[in-house]
Amino acid sequence: MNRKMFHKVALSSLMIATTMVGCTGAAFRPSASAAQVKGDPARLAATAEKAIAGRDGAKAVEAAEAAVQLSPQNAAYRHLLGRAYIAAGRFASAQSALSDAMALGNSDASTIVSLALVQVAQGRADEARALLADHADTVPAGDYGLAMAMAGDAGEGVRVLSEAIHDPSATARTRQNLAYAYALAGRWKDARLMAGLDMEPLAANKRISDWAQMAEPSLAPLRVAALMGVTPAADPGQPVALALAAPVAAPMALAQADPAPEAAAPVEAPQPEAVAVADAVDEAAPAPISFAERAAIRARLNDTAPPRLSARVAKAPAFRPATGAASNWVVQLGAYDSAAVAKEKWFAMARRNGTIAAFPVVTSQATVNGKAYHRLAVSGFGGRADALGLCRAIRAQSGQCFVRQTSPDATLQRWALATRGRQFAGR
Numbered sequence: 001m002n003r004k005m006f007h008k009v010a011l012s013s014l015m016i017a018t019t020m021v022g023c024t025g026a027a028f029r030p031s032a033s034a035a036q037v038k039g040d041p042a043r044l045a046a047t048a049e050k051a052i053a054g055r056d057g058a059k060a061v062e063a064a065e066a067a068v069q070l071s072p073q074n075a076a077y078r079h080l081l082g083r084a085y086i087a088a089g090r091f092a093s094a095q096s097a098l099s100d101a102m103a104l105g106n107s108d109a110s111t112i113v114s115l116a117l118v119q120v121a122q123g124r125a126d127e128a129r130a131l132l133a134d135h136a137d138t139v140p141a142g143d144y145g146l147a148m149a150m151a152g153d154a155g156e157g158v159r160v161l162s163e164a165i166h167d168p169s170a171t172a173r174t175r176q177n178l179a180y181a182y183a184l185a186g187r188w189k190d191a192r193l194m195a196g197l198d199m200e201p202l203a204a205n206k207r208i209s210d211w212a213q214m215a216e217p218s219l220a221p222l223r224v225a226a227l228m229g230v231t232p233a234a235d236p237g238q239p240v241a242l243a244l245a246a247p248v249a250a251p252m253a254l255a256q257a258d259p260a261p262e263a264a265a266p267v268e269a270p271q272p273e274a275v276a277v278a279d280a281v282d283e284a285a286p287a288p289i290s291f292a293e294r295a296a297i298r299a300r301l302n303d304t305a306p307p308r309l310s311a312r313v314a315k316a317p318a319f320r321p322a323t324g325a326a327s328n329w330v331v332q333l334g335a336y337d338s339a340a341v342a343k344e345k346w347f348a349m350a351r352r353n354g355t356i357a358a359f360p361v362v363t364s365q366a367t368v369n370g371k372a373y374h375r376l377a378v379s380g381f382g383g384r385a386d387a388l389g390l391c392r393a394i395r396a397q398s399g400q401c402f403v404r405q406t407s408p409d410a411t412l413q414r415w416a417l418a419t420r421g422r423q424f425a426g427r
Contacts, residue, residue, distance in 0.1 A: 041070040045077055048084050057088030057230070068097075068242050075104035079111060081242075086114070089225065089233035091121045100244040109139045113147045121224040121232075125152040137327060137383025140405060142170075146177040150224065154185035163391075163402035168335050168366040168373045172198040183211045319355045319390045321380035328406045329387040330362060330377040331394070339363065342376040343415060350417045353397065355390065357417045364407035379406060 044067035051060035064084040067077045082098030085091070095118050098111060112135045119128040128151035132144060139147070141164040149157025161178035164170060175197050182191035188208065195204040214223050225232050333349060333356070336342045342363055350357035359378035366373050381387040384403060391401040 037066040037069050039066065039070065041067040041074070041077060044070070045080055048080055052083055052087045055087065057084065057090075057233075060084035060087050061090070065239060065242060069239070072242070072244065073104060075101050075106040078104060078244075079106050082114070085235075086118070086228060086230060089230045090235040091118050091221075091224075091232065092235045093238050094118050095122060096238055097242075103244060107135070107138065109135075109143060112139050113143050116147045116151055117224050117227070120151050121221045123220075125220070129153055136385050136388075137329065139384075141384075141403060142174045142177055145181060149181035149184045150220075150227065154181055157181040158185055158187070164404065166402050167332065167404050168368045168375065169407075179207075180211065183208065183215070186215075188212070319358075319386075319393060321359050322382040322386070324382075326360075326380045327383045327387075329381050329384045329403060330379045330406045330410075331359075331381075331387050331391045331401050331403055332375055332377040333394075333399075333401050335366070335373040335375045337373070339374045342374040343413075346376055346413075346415060347417060349399070353394070353399070355393070359390075361413040361415055362406060362410045363413055364410040366407075375407070377404075377406070377410075379410075379412075 044063045048060045048063035048067065051057075051063060061081075061084045064077065064081040068074070068081050071077055078097055078101035082094045082101060085094035085097055095115075098106075098115055098118075101111060102115070112131065116128040116132050119125070119131065129148065132139065132148050132151065136144060141160050145157040145160035145164065147157075148154075148160065158178065158181045161174065161181050165174050165178055175194055179191045179194035182188070182194060191211070192204060192208050195207055199207065214226065221232065334342070334345055336345060346356075346361055356378060360380045362377050362379045364375045364377070366375055378390075381390070387403045391403050394401045
């Protein structure tokens with residue numbers, strides 16, 4: 001693919017903010033090892049953030065490298081340096097910088113997703129899939145699904161995103177991520193139908209055409225670059241002065257942590273989301289779509305069986321509430337017109353399935369197209385993998401559910417169900 005065509009595809013494809021980071025493997029630049037820098041690392045970090053926002057990769061790298069050299073044990077500056085390298089199209093250096101950030105304790109969702117995508121660009125798709133599976137309880141479903149599809153498991157990406165779009169609060173971003181996952185799975189008709197939910201027909205056709213031009217497996221690095229909105233460049237490597245001698249945090253703790261997705265080491269400027277469709281898509285008015293097309297989409301989504309269990313999900317424990325602090329993942333059981341109907345539905349489900357009755361009940365509200373919905377969910381899971389396990393069990397018994405993160409306005413209910421002397425409650 002020539003450079004002109006690459007730019008055309010990059011500008012019309014999905015775009016994620018340059019929060020991408022990565023693993024080890026970059027060379028170091030001995031020539032830069034002796035350079036001494038002075039200044040305020042926080043001010044330099046702010047300069048790098050501004051340069052990234054302005055798509056000035058060279059300036060972002062210069063400022064971020066200086067900030068890291070002044071404060072080498074700061075995980076946030078290492079993360080920022082990885083983002084700066086990505087903005088400059090230097091994937092190998094980004095791998096090294098953000099592997100250092102993870103070693104220093106940065107395991108937020110944007111770092112995991114970015115790392116996985118950079119690994120894909122470096123030909124390490126197997127490592128990317130393993131990384132995502134190991135952090136499935138940290139990465140939001142919409143981001144996890146697209147990243148997994150980019151890493152070569154499009155079936156898993158479609159499955160996760162198909163669940164995510166059923167939430168009444170799902171946005172155009174989630175739907176477009178699903179459309180791209182369909183395309184990566186070779187399901188072009190489904191990709192066109194899903195893309196058309198939020199785009200004008202001609203724009204949706206053009207997007208599908210652009211994706212098709214980069215569908216060859218050998219073009220994975222270009223797909224990642226286009227998704228990030230950057231152009232790959234020659235990478236001379238990091239200055240050797242930035243090498244991380246010894247991490248201050250044990251990497252083993254990362255797999256056990258379950259932080260909120262927004263939790264991260266502080267940086268002066270706010271960081272963008274890890275995966276986001278171009279702003280124009282979120283703001284576009286939905287294009288008209290026929291009843292037949294909508295019915296076709298629903299039929300495909302409802303009839304598609306989960307392709308397989310990932311290794312992480314397969315090892316989920318028995319279905320019971322977490323004994324310690326619960327994560328913010330919930331299993332949504334339905335969305336109803338009123339709180340009374342939601343309560344009635346919970347009692348009906350709990351009577352049929354004692355496992356559901358054992359989990360704390362939470363409700364929240366969502367407004368879609370001016371209509372209020374009362375969402376019914378159960379909580380108390382150790383992580384996303386545990387929630388997925390329960391949801392699969394419910395669906396195996398012909399029930400309906402999907403996994404999402406809890407809402408800020410979620411209310412814990414104290415509904416109780418008495419069954420043969422035992423009482424199950426929403427707590």
